[in-house]
Amino acid sequence: MSVFEIIGSIAFAISGSMLAIKKEMDLFGILILGIVTSVGGGAIRDIVIGNTPPAMFQNPKCTVISSITAIVVFLIWKLYNRNTIAEKIARRTDNMYHNLLFWSDTLGLAAFTILGMEATISFLHTDQCLLIAFVGLITGVGGGILRDLLAGEIPYVLQKHIYATACIFGIAGYYVLYHFIPESIAALIGFCLILVVRYLAKQFEWNLPR
Amino acid sequence: MSVFEIIGSIAFAISGSMLAIKKEMDLFGILILGIVTSVGGGAIRDIVIGNTPPAMFQNPKCTVISSITAIVVFLIWKLYNRNTIAEKIARRTDNMYHNLLFWSDTLGLAAFTILGMEATISFLHTDQCLLIAFVGLITGVGGGILRDLLAGEIPYVLQKHIYATACIFGIAGYYVLYHFIPESIAALIGFCLILVVRYLAKQFEWNLPR
């Protein structure tokens, strides 16, 4: 299990369970939404490239990690809420909530995009640019789309354009670089590109015409 | 075609067509939602385990059964509604409606969970606990999730935790028992376990913290 898988699983489990809490689901709903967000992208990827049954269904690690993460998120939230006193704190919490959601979502997106590209290259032994990019994109955004659909929301990816745009920067960076430098360094650079582009887009409120 | 398939198809077709009626769809929408709920779980299962094209697309039996069921539900509802007079009856209908929805959904869930596990074991010749459990769970809840998403509702499985919990009891029971006793008896016990756990959970209103 690679570092990216661990980062991605934890991050997406956090974002899934936080959305479930916001939707006032119970502990089990929180668990399921956390696991689905974590496992979803990889499962869609494996079905798309024909690697069935999906690897994540055979390896308990990812499921265990995301389950523990979801439970920890639930406990922290319970603890935190009990100690909350004034409205002032509530407002700060709200800000923290959005920041944590943003970063967990971004980390998961970045990690699974790179993982999707790696899996496509190694499983299909292909170098087709479009195919690799497509599967990378789907792996990255898939977990979040499932999460949002199950929670009854319009997927984030359709509302925040920088979501997918950041992905495309990372995909292009990784694809170009892995031909020239060691694969793991190319992966790291692609991963960071996604984080940086999304952070900058948020910070400077880059917008596209509507 | 096994008994479980017949029970599951009829039960899920009832739950799908009842939701379509509630959403004021016309006869065709009722038919489609009934068929999708019946066929959906098995189709997802076959795609996940790589048994393509899905068996249910090649065998008309399941489609025919669920179509007939959906039409019968529509006719009964039409007939019943015509005869309804007082509000008192309406209230009793409402109760009946929820009970029927609960039992059709529970029977479909139980039947397709077991069917999903059986198909995984026989198609992949595997004994991997996690894989079998995952595919069983997806087969059981898949039809209902498709039904709820298409009808614009947050899936039942995320709101009623006992939904998936009951499934897990049945899965564990079947998985442990089929190593020791005849497969068909293990399947029956797993099936009944899901029914019983879900009924008890509903009856005694077991709840998890929110």
Add this chain to the structure above:
Amino acid sequence: MSVFEIIGSIAFAISGSMLAIKKEMDLFGILILGIVTSVGGGAIRDIVIGNTPPAMFQNPKCTVISSITAIVVFLIWKLYNRNTIAEKIARRTDNMYHNLLFWSDTLGLAAFTILGMEATISFLHTDQCLLIAFVGLITGVGGGILRDLLAGEIPYVLQKHIYATACIFGIAGYYVLYHFIPESIAALIGFCLILVVRYLAKQFEWNLPR
């Protein structure tokens, strides 16, 4: 790339980007919804028949065509909106909007239904009526269902019964005819049948009981 693929891709990209505009998404959301609607049906079809990775992920043509279409739709809409003056025009626009949506959706539905049947026959070398019909139906309605789910709407196919009914007429026509006459002519007749049935149903407001 066949004529049907070009027609279907353009038509579905129009319907997807128009819905995205209505939902007030930005340029990127419009692009994504346009592409997903175009590529979605074919991708689902390939996953269902086991032709992985889906052909559309390897061939940039469809993606390029639908991207250009989505951008053109966006530009025309921007241009048109700037020139709109009176309410009278707005009302006519509204009518035009619904007509354009209806026709783009119908053309995409017809084209992809036929393409789905052709792909099933040639990829699986099968003549099984139900399988071919099922995959054709899923290919035809799949893109639109993904579009509607992602945009947070109850799928069109469940609300307008003639949607799927028209499909079934075309499927039956194509399936019967391609045994006797050249495949391309059978495809054209099936395609036209879907257009005609849907147009007539809309024109004369054929309805099913609710």
